[in-house]
Amino acid sequence: QSALTQPASVSGSPGQSITISCTGTRSDIGLYNFVSWFQQHPDKAPKLLIYDVTKRPSGISARFSGSKSGNTASLTISGLQAEDEADYYCSSYTNSVTWVFGGGTKLTVL
């Protein structure tokens, strides 16, 4: 099972919006609406931001939103804040009854 494909890095200025893509295949993202997004700050455990492609857990800011088109999912962060600087990972359920993560994207807030 190959990892999902994410850009290695993205950047944006405070107040701007950025989008991180996550490309899979017809066996994972393209087949199920079970895409999640996680935020990981240095030396911290990952934190769930989005599940089921578009849903936010309780307590997660509405600045974070998710979407999907075909085999590609996307995470959009609006109104960038300094505290958003972190690594972001997508994941998806697959038709092999396994889960797969993306390679991760480092977000820099300029």
Add this chain to the structure above:
Amino acid sequence: EMQLVQSGAEVKKPGESLRISCEGSGYSFSSYYITWVRQMPGKGLEWVGRIDPGDSYTNYSPSFQGHVTISADKSISTAYLQWTSLKASDTAMYYCARHLDNTGYHDGFDIWGQGTPVTVSS
């Protein structure tokens, strides 16, 4: 408060065995799958496998199948990840995480342990 608390840091030699743990509290441990995730130094997240603590049914990533074993003891709300013969390449942080739903209608890992660092070195 719902949480997962993992066992402490481990330093082992190649060829040694190891079992690390993940204890759940604040919720019905048997009702939610537990997944294990590896993060090698400076690298991304990798899905290792998951267990249903209710019946101990497991699924593994092909990359880890045969090298690790996931188990659980629902009587003490604890899941385990174990190795019988460690390699230097097993050096990593290992996280456990709870699946937010077992019905098949929703999916995501909503509660994470703090991580257990494992170092394998001669």
